[in-house]
Amino acid sequence: xxxxxxxxxxxxxxxxxxxxxxxxxxxxxxxxxxxxxxxxxxxxxxxxxxxxxxxxxxxxxxxxxxxxxxxxxxxxxxxxxxxxxxxxxxxxxxxxxxxxxxxxxxxxxxxxxxxxxxxxxxxxxxxxxxxxxxxxxxxxxxxxxxxxxxxxxxxxxxxxxxxxxxxxxxxxxxxxxxxxxxxxxxxxxxxxxxxxxxxxxxxxxxxxxxxxxxxxxxxxxxxxxxxxxxxxxxxxxxxxxxxxxxxxxxxxxxxxxxxxxxxxxxxxxxxxxxxxxxxxxxxxxxxxxxxxxxxxxxxxxxxxxxxxxxxxxxxxxxxxxxxxxxxxxxxxxxxxxxxxxxxxxxxxxxxxxxx
Amino acid sequence: xxxxxxxxxxxxxxxxxxxxxxxxxxxxxxxxxxxxxxxxxxxxxxxxxxxxxxxxxxxxxxxxxxxxxxxxxxxxxxxxxxxxxxxxxxxxxxxxxxxxxxxxxxxxxxxxxxxxxxxxxxxxxxxxxxxxxxxxxxxxxxxxxxxxxxxxxxxxxxxxxxxxxxxxxxxxxxxxxxxxxxxxxxxxxxxxxxxxxxxxxxxxxxxxxxxxxxxxxxxxxxxxxxxxxxxxxxxxxxxxxxxxxxxxxxxxxxxxxxxxxxxxxxxxxxxxxxxxxxxxxxxxxxxxxxxxxxxxxxxxxxxxx
Numbered sequence: 013x014x015x016x017x018x019x020x021x022x023x024x025x026x027x028x029x030x031x032x033x034x035x036x037x038x039x040x041x042x043x044x045x046x047x048x049x050x051x052x053x054x055x056x057x058x059x060x061x062x063x064x065x066x067x068x069x070x071x072x073x074x075x076x077x078x079x080x081x082x083x084x085x086x087x088x089x090x091x092x093x094x095x096x097x098x099x100x101x102x103x104x105x106x107x108x109x110x111x112x113x114x115x116x117x118x119x120x121x122x123x124x125x126x127x128x129x130x131x132x133x134x135x136x137x138x139x140x141x142x143x144x145x146x147x148x149x150x151x152x153x154x155x156x157x158x159x160x161x162x163x164x165x166x167x168x169x170x171x172x173x174x175x176x177x178x179x180x181x182x183x184x185x186x187x188x189x190x191x192x193x194x195x196x197x198x199x200x201x202x203x204x205x206x207x208x209x210x211x212x213x214x215x216x217x218x219x220x221x222x223x224x225x226x227x228x229x230x231x232x233x234x235x236x237x238x239x240x241x242x243x244x245x246x247x248x249x250x251x252x253x254x255x256x257x258x259x260x261x262x263x264x265x266x267x268x269x270x271x272x273x274x275x276x277x278x279x280x281x282x283x284x285x286x287x288x289x290x291x292x293x294x295x296x297x298x299x300x301x302x303x304x305x306x307x308x309x310x311x312x313x314x315x316x317x318x319x320x321x322x323x324x325x326x327x328x329x330x331x332x333x334x335x336x337x338x339x340x341x342x343x344x345x346x347x348x349x350x351x352x353x354x355x356x357x358x359x360x361x362x363x364x365x366x367x
Numbered sequence: 368x369x370x371x372x373x374x375x376x377x378x379x380x381x382x383x384x385x386x387x388x389x390x391x392x393x394x395x396x397x398x399x400x401x402x403x404x405x406x407x408x409x410x411x412x413x414x415x416x417x418x419x420x421x422x423x424x425x426x427x428x429x430x431x432x433x434x435x436x437x438x439x440x441x442x443x444x445x446x447x448x449x450x451x452x453x454x455x456x457x458x459x460x461x462x463x464x465x466x467x468x469x470x471x472x473x474x475x476x477x478x479x480x481x482x483x484x485x486x487x488x489x490x491x492x493x494x495x496x497x498x499x500x501x502x503x504x505x506x507x508x509x510x511x512x513x514x515x516x517x518x519x520x521x522x523x524x525x526x527x528x529x530x531x532x533x534x535x536x537x538x539x540x541x542x543x544x545x546x547x548x549x550x551x552x553x554x555x556x557x558x559x560x561x562x563x564x565x566x567x568x569x570x571x572x573x574x575x576x577x578x579x580x581x582x583x584x585x586x587x588x589x590x591x592x593x594x595x596x597x598x599x600x601x602x603x604x605x606x607x608x609x610x611x612x613x614x615x616x617x618x619x620x621x622x623x624x625x626x627x628x629x630x631x632x633x634x635x636x637x638x639x640x641x642x643x644x645x646x647x648x649x650x651x652x653x654x655x656x657x658x659x660x661x662x663x664x665x666x667x668x669x670x671x672x
Contacts, residue, residue: 014551015450017669050472098456151644155651160403160456161594162647165640168587176633296460335471335582342407342465346447349458353451357669 017357031355032301032308035347036315042347043340052330060329061322071321073208077279079317081106081271081288083216083309085295087223088267090304092260094227095239099261101148101163102268103292104170105141109269110276111174113137114283117196118182129198134273141269142262144170149261153254159261167292178283192284200278212278217310219267224306236260268292290338294320297345303352316341372502374618379502379510380576382614384409384568386513388592389599389606390520391564396596397524398557399537399663403459404444405565406589407466408437412569414474417580421477426485430570437566438559440466445558449551452667463589474580484578485509509571514607516564521603533557537661540668550668565589587640594643598650600659609646616642 040062044054065071085102092099099105113133120129148162179191187194200210227233238246239256247253271291280287298316302309323337388405395402415436420429440462447458487507496504524530536543536553544550572588573580595613599605617639624635 017452019669046472093457100460151648155648157644157647157651158597161590161597162644164590165587165594165644168640169637172633172637176631179633180631293460293464296457297464300457333472333475335468335475337468339465339468339472342461342463342468345461345464346443346458349447349453349461350451353447353453357452359451 014362016360016362017353018360020356020358023355027355028303028352029308031351032303032312032348035301035344035351038351039340039344039347042343043336046336046339047332050332052332057326057330057332060326062318064325065318065321070208074321075314075317076213077208077210078320079310079313080213080216080278081275081291082295082298082316083313084219084271084274085264085268085292086298086302086309086313087216087219087306088264088271089295089299090223090302090306090309091227091236091263093240093299094304095236095256095260096243097257097260098160099145099148099163099264100160100296101145101166101292102264102295103288103290104163104167105144105265105268106272106275106288106292107167107170107174108144109137109141109272110283110287111170111177111272112140112143113269113273114193114196114276117198117277118193118283121194121197123197125198127198130200130277133198133277134270137273138266138270141272142266144269145261145265146258149257149265153257159257174283174287175285178285182283184282190284193282195282196277198277199281200274210278212274215270215274216313220306220310227306232259268295294341297341297348300345300348316344319344374622375502376506377621378611378614378618379506380614381617382610383510383513384571384576384588385592385595385613386607386610387509387516387571388565388568388589389595389610390513390516390603391561391568392593393596393599393601393603393606394520394524394533394564395557395561396664397537397601397661398533398554399540399661399666399668400448400554400558401455401459401665402441402444402462402558402561403456403593404440404462404466405459405561405593406585406587407463407470408440408562408565409466409569409572409589409592410470410583410585411440411466411473412437412566413573413584414470414477414569414580415566416570417482417573418473418477420574421480421482426574429574430567433566433570434563435566437562437564437569439562441558441562441565444562445555448667449554449558452669455665455667467583471582474582477580478582479579481579482574485575507575509567509575517603517607524603534661537663540663540666544668544670550670554668568592591639591643594647597660598643598646600650601661613639613642 044058047054047057065075085106089099089102113136116129116133116136144166147166148159151157151162152159178193182193184192184194200212203209203211227236235246235251235256238249239251276283276287294316298309298312301312301315319337319340323334326332327334388409392402392405412433416429416433419432420426444458444462447453448455485507487505490504524534532548533553536548536550540550572584595606595609599609620635620638624632
């Protein structure tokens with residue numbers, strides 16, 4: 013007995029666009045089964061995870077805030093993934109972006125520095141992430157070292173660097189020995205009084221639109237798509253593979269770094285351990301959930317942000333562990349990949365061995 | 368017992384989980400499949416192993432449960448990459464993300480509970496020999512198992528007919544298929560073996576190395592094991608060598624940290640990860656590119672009837 017894949021040939025774009033929706037439904041059903049196995053009510057969990065957040069104003073705002081770093085990182089990663097390059101160290105680039113971008117607000121805290129600090133910090137953050145992403149990119153171009161392993165190893169290094177700085181030289185002297193910096197004066201303004209929406213939430217959709225334009229309307233975007241779908245054709249057409257590695261890593265690193273500093277300036281207001289809570293990895297799920305399409309990733313980021321907030325609420329309301337959300341995100345990514353395959357292929361169960 | 372023997376014994380214990388996980392992944396990759404879910408499978412192996420051992424009171428049950436859990440997760444991976452021909456990198460990442468979460472769910476109830484580590488073997492007489500007795504004749508059973516595994520895989524890949532089939536499937540799946548070799552079945556078995564090894568490696572962490580369970584206890588060892596396979600140019604004996612080298616580096620780092628040489632502790636903790644990157648670069652300097660990796664590594668196979 014075995015599975016046989018039969019290509020479907022022409023697939024309508026609608027089926028492709030709806031595949032992630034089907035994947036979300038399937039993942040929710042599997043998640044509900046797990047909750048039931050844990051001896052809890054799946055319906056109550058569904059209510060807390062998905063309905064409560066969506067039916068209240070604070071929930072919607074929180075969703076946009078949580079979706080922001082995910083969307084920014086995912087938009088950057090989509091350039092890599094489309095070109096079949098595997099930057100899985102966005103988590104590290106996010107942290108380094110937050111650190112490098114955080115230098116300015118850290119040293120201007122308590123001074124009369126003007127509003128220029130915020131845009132300057134954002135530029136520095138993006139550059140920091142970019143520079144950090146250059147390490148795996150250059151190692152791959154120069155030595156042929158797998159970018160998967162190097163980019164991932166650098167996540168641990170970035171994490172430890174952050175830990176060292178906030179416990180050492182950057183520690184708030186008046187912070188009762190907590191591992192954290194002083195509170196920054198330069199933070200992103202709120203869009204509405206008393207709300208949770210900071211100006212950074214505009215960055216994600218703006219970048220997504222920009223990415224859509226670059227991918228679908230420019231020669232560079234065409235090069236990215238060809239590099240991923242037909243590497244040989246890309247070579248014959250004169251697109252340099254090495255230059256593609258550098259460019260895709262530069263874009264994804266800068267985006268992850270920008271996400272880091274936006275998260276710090278908009279949400280947290282200081283540097284401390286755990287500023288990321290795994291956004292760099294979660295964004296991988298977001299990118300695939302959006303089928304690497306910039307506009308699809310807006311949908312993906314909102315759905316995944318919903319599960320993050322739902323996970324936090326469920327921890328308080330139902331005492332469901334946060335790890336349930338992480339496991340769910342893995343299941344979701346699997347369902348997305350499976351749904352995509354099921355759109356491209358018909359699966360036949362062959363029970364009799366062919367002669 | 369003199370100090371050198373004590374240090375060498377800790378090197379062996381640090382190396383063994385890496386060795387077991389990397390040997391499993393080596394077989395998977397020689398069959399042409401890249402499973403990035405190693406970290407996730409190890410994490411689930413660690414929590415399942417500890418949970419089962421604590422609940423049943425038997426270390427053996429714990430070890431078997433960890434092996435089963437690792438194999439079960441890898442079966443899921445196989446369903447995706449073999450059954451549905453999904454992208455192997457993305458599927459492996461999904462497996463790691465899910466595995467880390469799942470391991471937290473399973474282990475949550477066991478945080479803070481400890482148990483006796485699986486004891487080392489004692490051979491009367493031999494284990495008491497001066498200088499080398501404990502090192503050679505008094506390790507825990509997994510150490511001998513991992514060494515036997517390395518030898519067994521070496522023999523299997525280079526001397527057995529099944530090993531030849533596995534290598535040809537990994538080298539060029541289209542040709543292997545044309546020769547009538549069962550590409551998908553071979554890969555399925557390889558993936559299951561890799562998952563079982565990852566589960567076993569996880570159990571070693573929670574039942575021997577540190578006999579308790581804590582969240583995130585794998586600490587990137589799955590990724591380091593993946594790097595070891597590349598470092599070792601997909602050869603079992605070099606994996607053995609690499610794992611012990613790496614175990615040695617880890618222990619050196621721990622001792623340096625204890626001796627507080629004036630470096631911040633974070634610098635020392637970052638050492639294994641930086642060392643991995645440096646090792647990968649050094650290895651790539653000495654060889655022509657892509658000449659060594661299995662030819663079909665990481666590519667999906669859909670037979671055209």
